[in-house]
Amino acid sequence: MIKKILLILLALLAFSAPALAAGVLNIDIYGPGQSRVNLFVAEALSKDGSGPVGAIPGNAPAELQQRIHANCAFLPFFNMLSGKDIVGGPNPGGYVAQSIDFNKFQLARTDVLVTAAWAPRPGGVGEVELRAYEVYTGRLIVGKGYGVASNQQIPEVAARFCADLMEALTGQGDFFRSNIAFIKKEGQRKQVYMATAQGLNLQKITNLDGIAVSPAWSHDGQKLVFVFLDKKYHNLCVWDRRTRSLDKKRLPGNTLIAPAFTKTGNVAISLDMRGNPDIYELNSEYKVVRVLEENWGIDIGPDFDRSGEKMVFVSNRLGNPHVFLKNMATGVSKRISLTGKYNTGPSISPDGTQVVFAQMVNGKHKLFLVDLPSGRERQLTFGAGSDEDPTWSPDGYFIAFASNRSGPSQIYLTTKHGDEPILIPTGPGEATSPAWGKL
Amino acid sequence: MFNSLRHLSWVFSIVLHLVVLLGGAYVSTDTHIKLNLNKRMYEVDLVGPPNKGKPGAKSAPKKASEGAEAPQKPAAKDAKTVKAPDEPKKPEKKAAPSETAKAIPSATVNATKVAEAQPEEPKKPEPKKEEPKKEEPKKEEPKKTAKEEPKSEPKAEKKPSKEEILAQALGEATKVAKSSTKSGADGAAKGTAGSGSKDALADALADLGREVSGRGTRGDGTAEDGDGEGVSSGSLDQYYATQVIRAIRQNWRFPRLSNIVLATTVELKVNKAGEILGARMMNGSGRSDFDASVMRAIEDTKKLPPLPETLDATLVITFYNTEN
Numbered sequence: 001m002i003k004k005i006l007l008i009l010l011a012l013l014a015f016s017a018p019a020l021a022a023g024v025l026n027i028d029i030y031g032p033g034q035s036r037v038n039l040f041v042a043e044a045l046s047k048d049g050s051g052p053v054g055a056i057p058g059n060a061p062a063e064l065q066q067r068i069h070a071n072c073a074f075l076p077f078f079n080m081l082s083g084k085d086i087v088g089g090p091n092p093g094g095y096v097a098q099s100i101d102f103n104k105f106q107l108a109r110t111d112v113l114v115t116a117a118w119a120p121r122p123g124g125v126g127e128v129e130l131r132a133y134e135v136y137t138g139r140l141i142v143g144k145g146y147g148v149a150s151n152q153q154i155p156e157v158a159a160r161f162c163a164d165l166m167e168a169l170t171g172q173g174d175f176f177r178s179n180i181a182f183i184k185k186e187g188q189r190k191q192v193y194m195a196t197a198q199g200l201n202l203q204k205i206t207n208l209d210g211i212a213v214s215p216a217w218s219h220d221g222q223k224l225v226f227v228f229l230d231k232k233y234h235n236l237c238v239w240d241r242r243t244r245s246l247d248k249k250r251l252p253g254n255t256l257i258a259p260a261f262t263k264t265g266n267v268a269i270s271l272d273m274r275g276n277p278d279i280y281e282l283n284s285e286y287k288v289v290r291v292l293e294e295n296w297g298i299d300i301g302p303d304f305d306r307s308g309e310k311m312v313f314v315s316n317r318l319g320n321p322h323v324f325l326k327n328m329a330t331g332v333s334k335r336i337s338l339t340g341k342y343n344t345g346p347s348i349s350p351d352g353t354q355v356v357f358a359q360m361v362n363g364k365h366k367l368f369l370v371d372l373p374s375g376r377e378r379q380l381t382f383g384a385g386s387d388e389d390p391t392w393s394p395d396g397y398f399i400a401f402a403s404n405r406s407g408p409s410q411i412y413l414t415t416k417h418g419d420e421p422i423l424i425p426t427g428p429g430e431a432t433s434p435a436w437g438k439l
Numbered sequence: 440m441f442n443s444l445r446h447l448s449w450v451f452s453i454v455l456h457l458v459v460l461l462g463g464a465y466v467s468t469d470t471h472i473k474l475n476l477n478k479r480m481y482e483v484d485l486v487g488p489p490n491k492g493k494p495g496a497k498s499a500p501k502k503a504s505e506g507a508e509a510p511q512k513p514a515a516k517d518a519k520t521v522k523a524p525d526e527p528k529k530p531e532k533k534a535a536p537s538e539t540a541k542a543i544p545s546a547t548v549n550a551t552k553v554a555e556a557q558p559e560e561p562k563k564p565e566p567k568k569e570e571p572k573k574e575e576p577k578k579e580e581p582k583k584t585a586k587e588e589p590k591s592e593p594k595a596e597k598k599p600s601k602e603e604i605l606a607q608a609l610g611e612a613t614k615v616a617k618s619s620t621k622s623g624a625d626g627a628a629k630g631t632a633g634s635g636s637k638d639a640l641a642d643a644l645a646d647l648g649r650e651v652s653g654r655g656t657r658g659d660g661t662a663e664d665g666d667g668e669g670v671s672s673g674s675l676d677q678y679y680a681t682q683v684i685r686a687i688r689q690n691w692r693f694p695r696l697s698n699i700v701l702a703t704t705v706e707l708k709v710n711k712a713g714e715i716l717g718a719r720m721m722n723g724s725g726r727s728d729f730d731a732s733v734m735r736a737i738e739d740t741k742k743l744p745p746l747p748e749t750l751d752a753t754l755v756i757t758f759y760n761t762e763n
Contacts, residue, residue: 023751027680031762032732033688035695077694109739111692111732134728136735141728169728170696417695 036079037111047119067158076419174395185430199425217437218261263308270300305352312346380418691736713743
């Protein structure tokens with residue numbers, strides 16, 4: 001028995017001795033040095049002969065390649081490589097792992113390689129197989145096949161593939177499955193437009209004789225609510241995506257401010273029917289059914305998380321405009337913008353964990369983000385001009401906002417990490433008040 | 440019975456003594472140097488002029504940091520201005536509210552149904568090699584050590600070796616203040632460097648702030664980063680760790696993810712010249728792309744700064760995708 005114990009002790013000693021002798025240095029590295037991975041979209045190949053695509057009508061293969069390149073270039077986690085970056089030529093040698101020469105791509109520091117293989121399709125443009133490979137391991141990240149009936153479908157194919165690639169890499173791909181409504185100035189009028197998050201497929205939604213303001217999507221992305229100021233009154237407007245019809249309603253009070261949809265599809269809006277604007281919920285008949293926030297001060301700009309349990313809004317009840325969070329179950333509201341003296345335009349992330357808003361800094365608005373669990377607040381945007389009206393993407397990763405940083409107000413895109421803002425092209429004319437919704 | 444009890448008490452006594460002994464040895468030898476490099480590293484102290492400062496003095500927090508705290512000028516003091524919808528047009532005259540709202544789609548219809556996805560994976564992922572382990576050019580390090588031979592002689596607590604490393608690493612031997620002797624003084628040196636030449640400090644801080652991380656967290660003063668005892672090798676190791684982070688991190692590419700925390704631990708074998716001889720994944724993150732990005736960063740780095748005398752040839756590095 002004792003011998004056993006002694007043996008164990010000896011063994012213990014034997015194990016610990018090397019540990020004592022070795023001067024192992026433990027190091028922690030937090031966060032990669034570069035948050036963009038290098039991506040190369042290879043030229044399309046033919047599925048059968050592994051040569052260039054000749055049998056595909058038009059220039060669909062080249063257009064698809066260009067579309068995928070453009071889509072990915074729009075995202076803040078890709079650094080796009082060109083053919084010149086690949087020593088030894090950009091031709092991958094094949095479109096499946098076995099035949100791809102990964103070495104040269106690795107030498108060129110390519111992280112992700114996209115290949116395309118086309119085959120003709122009777123009565124259509126062709127069939128294309130798109131693959132994305134992790135160059136270092138040769139692992140297939142995404143592989144999809146698409147039947148392309150016409151060249152008009154090329155953008156859709158590119159968007160779908162990029163959504164899948166993005167989802168595989170980041171866990172979220174809704175960027176390519178959503179669109180942004182915004183207000184565009186046309187002379188003295190302001191109309192509602194929408195486009196994809198990359199600024200594609202621009203569409204004019206309204207043609208009103210007046211000013212449209214404060215658009216907001218329903219949680220399912222099927223309805224858009226906004227306030228329309230005609231020559232006499234404020235009106236509540238709800239546009240239906242399916243029917244493309246517009247409902248226009250007068251509401252009690254003189255001023256309607258910043259409507260939003262609740263989880264159940266009702267509209268929440270600030271009305272001044274009792275003096276100061278307070279936030280009310282309307283039913284499907286647009287009748288006030290309950291008070292969501294009432295106070296001696298001004299309460300405006302409601303926005304709800306996906307669960308409908310949290311509402312953010314702006315109130316000046318403490319003197320200056322600040323962002324508040326209301327727990328809809330308990331009815332308790334608390335201030336969450338902790339710094340600054342002028343905080344407006346809050347938008348809560350769909351998962352209800354983060355709130356972005358505009359804070360006045362040195363006379364300009366800048367975006368700030370509050371992490372609700374920790375209460376930590378940090379500035380997201382910097383530089384010239386004012387950044388206002390932030391709105392979360394449905395996946396809770398991107399944030400669109402209006403900014404006059406480079407002249408007239410335009411819509412820009414950043415992320416919850418504060419990545420360098422990217423302009424979303426929306427054509428000539430001032431663009432403001434973005435609202436991000438699902439497709 | 441009593442006899443066995445007595446034996447038992449002896450055993451306990453031996454165990455107790457051993458634990459104390461081992462524990463003491465473990466603590467006193469700086470074998471497991473666990474560094475929290477999330478804090479900013481300040482090799483500044485090593486660059487600055489020699490010490491004369493008081494131990495433990497903390498250099499004032501540099502304003503160079505993230506300065507997120509905007510100096511907000513109220514600008515609009517009163518809340519009355521809370522955003523209202525664009526100047527509501529005053530009702531002035533009749534103006535029939537034209538039944539507009541005609542939604543004129545100017546462009547295409549959105550092409551939702553078009554290109555229908557075919558069978559998910561056209562071709563199967565082709566079971567590919569998991570991870571090319573080309574990162575093992577050579578196995579042993581003994582080769583290189585020969586080179587370091589001369590240096591290892593005067594090792595005792597010689598400043599020359601320290602300076603050499605610093606000089607190499609910083610690439611500016613001129614700046615290296617005369618070695619700060621050794622041991623406990625080092626801890627003090629850190630503090631004093633802070634109060635030393637402002638320019639050198641500013642430069643070094645700027646450099647570090649830029650490269651070491653500058654990510655989120657603040658570091659106040661350097662002294663606290665050292666072991667309480669101010670072991671000179673500790674600060675040197677820290678400095679070396681900073682250099683390692685700098686070298687590897689710049690080659691590490693991975694997109695920021697939401698709400699996911701990944702960590703991969705890798706053991707590196709390094710020779711005295713700093714060449715990475717091998718990398719072995721000790722703990723994966725569970726995501727092959729993250730692990731691959733880490734291994735690739737190491738492979739692309741190839742060479743680290745020469746290893747300090749005080750360190751063994753093994754580095755254990757944990758990579759986190761988050762910045763804090």
